[in-house]
Amino acid sequence: MSLRLQARRLACERDDRWLFRDLDLEIRAGEILRVEGPNGSGKTTLLKILSGQLMDHEGEVLWNGAPLRRARRDFLANLLYLGHAPGVKTALTPLENLAWYQALAGERGDEPTRLAALERFGLAGFEDLPAAQLSAGQQRRVALARLELTPRPLWVLDEPFTAIDRDGVIALEARLEAHTERGGGVLVTTHHELRASTRLRRLALGEGGGDVEG
Amino acid sequence: MWAFLHKLGSPRSFYAITERWLPPLWLAAVALILVGGVWGLAFAPADYQQGNSFRIIYVHVPAAFLAQSIFVTMAVAGLVFMVWKIKLADMAAAMMAPLGAGMTFVALFSGAVWGVPTWGTWWQWDARLTSMLILLFLYIGVIALRGAFASRDGGARAASVLAMVGVINIPIIKFSVDWWYTLHQTASFSITEKPAMPASMWLPLLLMVLGFYAFFIAVTLTRTRSEILRRESSKRWVRELIEEGH
Amino acid sequence: MSKAESRTAPLPEAGEASVGLAIAWRATLHRDLMLRLRRPGEVLNPLAFFALVITLFPIGISPAASLLATIAPGLLWVAALLAALLSLDGVFRDDAEDGSLEQLLLSPQPLSVLALAKVAAHWLLTGLPLALMAPLLGVMLSLPAGSYGVLALSLALGSASLSLIGAIGAALTVGVARGGVLLSLLVLPLYIPVLVFGAGAVQAAIQGGNVAAHLAILGALLAAALIFSPFAIAAALRISLNG
Structure with missing residues (x-):
């Protein structure tokens, strides 16, 4: 069973305005699909539909051939979604934040793996500080550490490069590449220009529809 | 039956279908409330305990x-x-x-x-x-x-x-x-207490109840129809309707 | 990382799934308790509010013990209800603002069950302390002897229902800026049955009425709230987060 997320004739209307119509797309193992478009073109809405959060749309979303509605549990067990807000509790330490996310996935987890994940994202030494004392970029890194911590084949990332410094951007970009090389799939929106690669495809959202390139 | 309900679910056909329902509904509401009201307020007998306040x-x-x-x-x-x-x-x-x-x-x-x-x-x-x-x-x-x-x-x-x-x-x-x-x-x-009432007392009450329900349906249909026009004002059928001069 | 990770995980067996759910449930409860305890003000403020409101009544009405004793059950219940309401707005709002509510919705575990863990944390650190504190304030209102146990018990039972019903309102208003007043407007009418039987239980204890019947109905209300409200909370959270 390999990963395959498809959308067929997707259309979304918000308060009498069509964000997009007749959108067909597919994410397979080993691919990065970058969704592009100006502000307000529906990038986040599209990501929310494709991650099963928004169900008020026309058209179908299929996970490995089955409608998302029916395959929801299986889909969510294979999805890692990082939204606009990092989802990091400022009153908790990075370690405690990660522990909750691990438990939310139904895994007991252990501290050494959490520590290792934080270290990989340059947070060694910060693991026991309340996240309120971390910078915005560091808080974002705590959220990104989940990419390491909970291996899920499908990543859906909404502006993951926000607030990250230059080295962090390069490392994250490499991580996306590595994930696809191992057979994972990535759906990402970003204003940051991703390095061209054979694995990268683009989807441009604009006025009332989308075009998939190469 | 299901086909009819399905048709009624689309704003456009709802608008067309209910146009014929409105006049009789409004007429029924006004007639029932008038008859029931006059009968109840003027002609029904007074209550033996509460007098006219009932x-x-x-x-x-x-x-x-x-x-x-x-x-x-x-x-x-x-x-x-x-x-x-x-x-x-x-x-x-x-x-x-x-x-x-x-x-x-x-x-x-x-x-x-x-x-x-x-x-x-x-x-x-x-x-x-x-x-x-x-x-x-x-x-x-x-x-x-x-x-x-x-x-x-x-x-x-x-x-x-x-x-x-x-x-x-x-x-x-x-x-x-x-x-x-x-x-x-x-x-x-x-x-809340309801003593036994003679027909001359409860019949006008029944008319009033029916009249109020007819009034409710008529008002809701009328308001829903104008809401349809408001929400669908960008659709072609509404624009055509306006041009026809309805 | 191993090759296996590139493949999608098979759906866990039923037994495994319930273990996973138990882990997620306990972790969510633990996290919410920890978050509240790290800001002790959040736990103590409703208690201080409760005591303060109770202080206002003798000042506003009369310090006569006989008068206070007759209205004490109602006053204590209404004040506790308002104190519990006060902290309700934060149950989902903080999580919605920092994005962790979104993550809760994306957990493979059923949302209604996880939301129940958050409500349980709210009750453990709001309703339960209020119930334990109420007898103390009862003394200040000359509540007749013999009704103190019933007061605490009825509040403990009733406040659990209040947390459950209130969480529906909190979930519905989480997307609304400054939804606090709106929340009270939505939730207070729904609190009336709990108030009737809660205050009624204390009255019955004073007047020698049937306390058990009142407590039984409070228990039934709690059972009904436990069954229905998780689904309403889950539906409301989905609506609030995703329009």
Whole structure:
């Protein structure tokens, strides 16, 4: 069973305005699909539909051939979604934040793996500080550490490069590449220009529809 | 039957179909309320205990019936909207909410007026009036929640959920208020007590109740139709309709 | 990382799934308790509010013990209800603002069950302390002897229902800016049955009425709230977060 997320004739209307119509797309193992478009073109809405959060749309979303509605549990067990807000509790330490996310996935987890994940994202030494004392970029890194911590084949990332410094951007970009090389799939929106690669495809959202390139 | 209901679910055919229903509905509402009202207020015999003050039931009872029915209808419309995603159901729910709140207020006000000759005060914590007051708060909550959302669709869904939660709670609230009232009963008369009535008293009441229901359906249809035009004003069929001069 | 990770995980067996759910449930409860305890003000403020409101009544009405004793059950219940309501707005709002509510919705575990863990945390650190504190304030209102146990028990039972019902309102208003007043408007009418039987239980204890019947109905209300409200909360959270 390999990963395959498809959308067929997707259309979304918000308060009498069509964000997009007749959108067909597919994410397979080993691919990065970058969704592009100006502000307000529906990038986040599209990501929310494709991650099963928004169900008020026309058209179908299929996970490995089955409608998302029916395959929801299986889909969510294979999805890692990082939204606009990092989802990091400022009153908790990075370690405690990660522990909750691990438990939310139904895994007991252990501290050494959490520590290792934080270290990989340059947070060694910060693991026991309340996240309120971390910078915005560091808080974002705590959220990104989940990419390491909970291996899920499908990543859906909404502006993951926000607030990250230059080295962090390069490392994250490499991580996306590595994930696809191992057979994972990535759906990402970003204003940051991703390095061209054979694995990268683009989807441009604009006025009332989308075009998939190469 | 199903095909007809399905057709009725689309705003455009709903608009066309209900156009023929409106005149008879309005006519029935006006005729029933006029006949029932004149009969009840002028010709029905006076109550042997309460005298003429009992005649307030010709307004109070239909308004109270309607207040409760509209809340239930609103919750059912909310369910239809949530399950089958029929936007028309939500439009109707949004349009009937203020009418329901108004009817609740009429029931409360007429109950208060009835209290003056009966209890000697404008307000008595009577079980039925207390339940009505709580119902008014429930209506205000649903209307306020819908208005508080920035997105119309979000407000519609939230109001539907609240109406459904409310409708599950109404019987529980009624039961608890009745329980509370029997523990603390103070008034000798209650507006809930229904003595046996002769036909000359209850027939006009029946006409009034039917008239109020016809009025409710007519108002809701009329308001829903104009809401359809407002929400679908960008669609071609509405523009054509306007050009035809309707 | 191993090759296996590139493949999608098979759906866990039923037994495994319930273990996973138990882990997620306990972790969510633990997290919410920890978050509240790290800001002790959030736990103590409702208690201080409760005591303060109770202090206002003798000042506003009369310090006569006989008068206070007759209205004490109702006053204590209404004040506790308002104190519990005060902290309700934050149950989902903080999580919605920092994005962790979104993550809760995306957990493979059923949302209604996880939301129940958050409500349980709210009750453990709001309703339960209020119930334990109420007898103390009862003394200040000359509550007749013999009703103190019933007061605490009825509040403990009733406040659990209040947390459950209130969480529906909190979930519905989480997307609304400054939704606090709106929340009270939505939730207070639904609180009336709990108030009737809660205050009624204390009255019954004073007047020698049937306490068990009142407590039984409070228990039934709690059972009904436990069954229905998780679904309403889950539906409301989905609506609030995603329009």
